[in-house]
Amino acid sequence: MQLEEFLTAAEAIVGANNVSRDPTTGAPEGLDGSRSYGDPFPLSRPHKPGPAIRPETVDQVRDLVHCANKLKVPMWTVSRGKNLGYGGSAPVLDDSIILDLHRMNKIIEINEEYAYAIVEPGVTFIDLYEEIKRRKLNLWLSVPAIGWGSVVGNTLERGIGYTPEAAHYKYQCGMEVVLPDGDLLRTGMGVVEDSKVWPLYSGGFGPGLDGIFFQSNYGIVTKIGIHMSPAPEAYTRIIVEVPEEPDFAPLVGAMTDLMRRRIVANPPQLFDRMTLIIGAARMDPEVAKALGEYAWRAGFALYGPPEAQAGLLNTVKRRFEQVKGAKLTSETFNAAPGEYLRSENITPDFLPQNGVPGIDHALAFSSKEDGLWHNCYSPVLPPSGRELYEWYVRAKKITADHDLNFVADFHVFDRYVISINLIMFHPPAKARLYDVQYALMDDSKKLGYLEYRTHISFMEATAVNQTFNNNAFGRFTTMLKDTIDPNGILSPGKQGIWNSTAKSERLGLGEK
Ligand SMILES: Cc1cc2nc3c(=O)[nH]c(=O)nc-3n(C[C@H](O)[C@H](O)[C@H](O)COP(=O)(O)OP(=O)(O)OC[C@H]3O[C@@H](n4cnc5c(N)ncnc54)[C@H](O)[C@@H]3O)c2cc1C
Incomplete structure (x- = not known):
């Protein structure tokens, strides 16, 4: 009943064309030309998407949030939903409404002199690059290996590119966020009306709030500023x-x-x-x-x-x-x-x-049953190479013991290495994915490492490894969730963060 009432209200807000009661339609085109929501490489647990809603404006997002609170309907936010290897546009909690922001696709500003852009969530790396090219601007944008994802979603996931601004989260500057109660917040210098330094200075006056919106369920980001490289000679x-x-x-x-x-x-x-x-x-x-x-x-x-x-x-x-x-x-x-x-x-x-x-x-991948699928296991390691080699030898053996191949995709930074085991497999092997992932997590735990990002199926099991001081991190994130999102309407279970009342919803989620 509540879902029906919510969908009727959503249709009034965004138009019936922008509500997919059937989540196999309406998403931006993905692998094999599919327009379905969900994970193109689903593991044993389905993480079933509910109906999808596609707002176009910030006001529509705020109206949807007000409705979701009134009717206590959970929504899982995606910008383009191309989070391949980590769950695509599928939610942690089955049947969550997919809040798909791909129609919010305005490039608000590109500033060549100071080398930044401000974009909405639906803007892809390809869109921003093409606009830079069209205007013949002397800018180089950091992009991930696949460019159809969104600047906002990738940056919020702490995604990685390949130019000097490759650690995207470090080069994000200024955010606009719809909060779980529908209020609208700007971070950094965006707190000032018509700020001229919002996309230039990532600090602010007082605590830095941007950090709490990365890999979290505390808000819906509707704009970010991102820095680029001036084109080199x-x-x-x-x-x-x-x-x-x-x-x-x-x-x-x-x-x-x-x-x-x-x-x-x-x-x-x-x-x-x-x-x-x-x-x-x-x-x-x-x-x-x-x-x-x-x-x-x-x-x-x-x-x-x-x-x-x-x-x-x-x-x-x-x-x-x-x-x-x-x-x-x-x-x-x-x-x-x-x-x-x-x-x-x-x-x-x-x-x-x-x-x-x-x-x-x-192009190597296909979501079909005879296609090639993949899942990333991505711990963060120290930079000397010694620890990486030790971990690699162990992780490679664990992967081989599960009759799977270790596929190394290591991103080397000044003080850490994002060490991705890009496991590729054919769907019949997917049952072994759980075993290998849990074995890799157990081994990393012994060595004192944690993933930088994980597939929705493993968010719960990864979060429980944040054990310092009797799980102080988890206690704090739950307290924050209860305080700012008491109805638990935003992306329940994202990165293992839930309201303290969510007991039945998370039952069995962190288990093999
Ligand atoms: C072969 C291959 C290569 C890849 N190479 C790379 C690579 O080089 N670098 C890299 O980083 N990734 C890589 N990926 C992973 C993935 O494809 C990209 O990270 C992609 O950009 C993520 O999709 P997206 O940008 O559409 O994000 P989305 O799927 O839209 O978002 C990702 C998550 O962020 C959160 N989120 C999104 N938007 C919002 C919002 N507006 N407000 C609040 N929360 C939000 C949600 O939890 C969402 O699930 C690769 C994947 C494959 C298959």
Whole structure:
């Protein structure tokens, strides 16, 4: 009854065309041309999406929140719902309404001089890149490997790109948020009417609130500011390969050292032979054969004036001479004198270090029963390479013991490594995904590590590992949830955060 009343009210707010009572229609196009809501790679637990609602304005979002409170109907927010490998647009709690913000797709501002943009949730990386290109702006945008996702959703998930602004959450500046009671808040300097520094200074006066809206269910983000790189005059892409498995430990140590010294600005990506072969085999079998001669390959780049490139490159070369067996190759692109490089004039890299978004990396996958599926296991490790190697050997064995392949996709930052085991599998193997994921989580716990992000099926089991001081973090997040969202209407169970009253809803969720 309440659901019916809610859907009728929602139709009055957003129009009947923008309510999908049947969640197999209405989503932005995804794998295999599907327009269905939900997880394209569902594991054993369904996480069934309820009907979907697609508002177009902030006022509509606020009206929907008021209705949801009145009728106590839970809504799961997505911006584009392309969270592949982590649950797509599926909710933790079965039958939650999917609040799909893809129609809120305005690029509010792009500022070339200060290199920032302010966007609504429906704006994809491809949209923003195309607009920059159309206006011939001298800006390079950090984009993830697949560009059809939203700047807002990816940033809120602390997603990763490949230019110097790759840690997207660190380059977010200013948010507008609909709170669980329907109020509208701006963070940072956005607290001032018509602020001129909202997208420039990420601090504010008083506590920083932006952090509580990352990976949370405390609000619906309706705008964010994001920083970009001014287009460089020169760009050098570098590949370093090492011949033997254990060689990757000093390779990682060298890369993170160069990052801490600000010689290398973007996070190197590190792949093992398996990842490279899978990636390259889609393109050219001959390339795959050549790649197979090396155990590990790292890719990164230098961005900056031409005078600096040669010096920086020499420094990088000198550092890698200390790594046994390392082979370095590089390629430099220079703009015409007095001009800046355009992203689109750089021939494509394996990953978009030049900031050009695409969807090629999605093409290997299909949500069909005979397709290739995947699930990410993504702990955060220290940067020396020693700990990463120790964890890798253990995690690879655990993965093989479950008759699955470890597919390394490591994102190397100055003081940490996001170490993604990009497990790819055919659907009949999905039962083993639970076992391997739990085994990997248990092992990481012994080593003192936690994931940076996780699939909806494992949010509960990951959150229970936040045990410091008798689960102080969980006690605080629950208290906050109870205080600002007493009816539990926003994304229940997101990152393991629930109201204290939610007992039956979470029953069995953290179990295999
Ligand atoms: C082959 C492959 C490669 C990939 N490569 C990368 C990569 O390089 N880097 C990377 O980061 N990811 C990568 N991904 C994962 C994923 O595809 C991207 O992160 C994608 O951008 C996420 O989808 P989205 O932006 O549409 O977010 P959404 O699905 O819209 O949002 C993700 C989550 O954020 C929250 N959220 C979204 N919008 C809001 C809002 N407005 N208010 C409050 N909460 C909100 C919700 O909990 C939602 O479930 C890859 C996936 C695959 C399959």
